[in-house]
Amino acid sequence: MIDIFKRNLKIKIISIFFAFFMWIYVMAEVDPIILKDYDEVPVKINNIDILQENDMVLYPEPNLKSKIILRGRRSSIKDIQKSDLEIDTNLKSPKIGKNKLDLDIDVPSNISYTIIPSSIDLNVEENIYTKKQIVIKTTNGSNEDLKVDKISYSPKSTFIEGPKSLVEKVDKLICKVNLKNKSKDFNSKAQIIPVDKNGKTVEGINIRDQYTYVDIGFTKTKEVPLVLNLKGKIGEEYKLLGYDLNLKTINITGKIEQIDAIKDIYTQEIDISNLRESRNINLNINIPQNIDSDIKSVNVSFEVAKLVSKNLTIPSKRIEYKDNIHNLDISKNNLPDDINVKVTYIEEIGRDVSEKDVQIFVNMKELNSDPAKFRIKYNIPIEVESVQIDPEYVVIGE
Structure with missing residues (x-):
């Protein structure tokens, strides 16, 4: 049996090595x-x-x-x-x-x-949880007549969470509210943003509340006329020549609806029935409730003059009959011998009025009745307040 294996041993060994190298080749080339x-x-x-x-x-x-x-x-x-x-x-x-x-x-x-x-480095920080106040910031408030009067919001604070180094960067929580095109009170939902001391957003912070709900109230400023509130009537012997307020208008501030409804503002009431001379008076201004103004009082200067009345008697023969185009017989008139004329004028004019200063006449073109009736008219060389003539009319041909 052993002899069988010994026969052609050299050939067999070569064959084994050949087969091995063939296997190596196949393995390397077919499944590398x-x-x-x-x-x-x-x-x-x-x-x-x-x-x-x-x-x-x-x-x-x-x-x-x-x-x-x-x-x-x-x-x-x-x-x-x-x-x-x-x-x-x-x-x-x-x-x-x-x-x-x-x-x-x-x-x-x-x-x-x-x-x-082959490895990674992980940086681990303490995770902290803290409470911060919320601050409202308004933007684009370009209307000079409107000012923010009231800001109420909820919540006013909330909790933030995150890595210690990030949370410590947060200076405050802000909510921006845009006032552009706003002309009346309104409410809004505003996002809460964590910012550092330079106002830059701190990213990576968890915020318990994402929004706050804001109510904005405005006040409005408007310029309105200032009106003097007069009471009574000056005495018959005096004339109010005029008055002057040192302010013609004032600025008032209040809620939009109230301000829009106000057209003017009055001073306190002043009774002029006892006014006898020119004088300056300080008056309070009647500012309506819930309305503000920087001006609380005003000065008014009154100019008053004393009136003088004089009774004159002018002969009726002095009446001038002008433009007698109808050829009326002026001798047939109803006038008495004397005509009473009462002239009232300002004392400061500085001269006395006499009968010679008064010219009386009738315009006979103005015929409009039968018998002919004409109003007696006058000319006086000075400025007068009033002239009363008795009788007031002349009737011709009656």
Whole structure:
């Protein structure tokens, strides 16, 4: 039996070596060893819930992706897709600050791998929760007549949460309310924005309330005329020549609806029945309720003159009959011998009035009745307040 194996031993050995090398060749050429790269394969952190349990948080957000290079037979690797791969790491005992974690991947034993990078650095911070006040900021309030009078909002504060370094950057919470084209009271929902001391938004902060609800109330300023509120009538022996307010208008401020309804503002009432001379008087201004004005009083100057009355007797023969176009017999008139004329004028005119100053006449063109009746008219060389003539008419031909 042993002799059988010993026969042609050299040929048999050569055949075995040939067969072996043929097997090596076939294996190398038909199912070769290859390398395959996979970029940005996601990294899964196991036990990450331990951070929340210990009031910790990852910050800044790490890049949880790495590159994988697989090495193995083509038959083993060719069907592996990127979605089939997941890199694992384990966060066992996190600490505040830098935590270095090794990366691993589960692949078949006949495949070798390289992970680039082979580890990741995770920065862990304390996760803090604090309360901040909300501040309302108005923008585009371009209408000079309208001013924000009331701002009410709810909530007035809320809680923010996040990494300690971020939360400590937050100076305040602001809500911007746009006043553009606003002409009456309104309410609005405004987003809450965390900002730093420079007014820049702090990103990455969790806010318990996303919005606050704001009510905006306006006041309006308007210029209105100022009116002197006079009472009574000046005495018969005096004349009010005029008065002058040192302010003709004032600015008033109040709720829009009230201001729009006001057309003018009156001074306090003043009785002029006892006014006997020119004088200056300070008067309060009657400002309506819930309306404001910087001006509370006004000065009025009254100019008063004393009147003088004089009774004159003028002979009727002095009447001048003008334009007797109807050829009436003026001798047939009903006039008495004397005509009474009462002249009233301002004392300050500075001269006395006598009968010689008064010219009386009738215009006979103005015939409009039968018998002919004409109003007696006058001319006086000075300015007078009134002239009363008795009788008032002359009748001709009666």
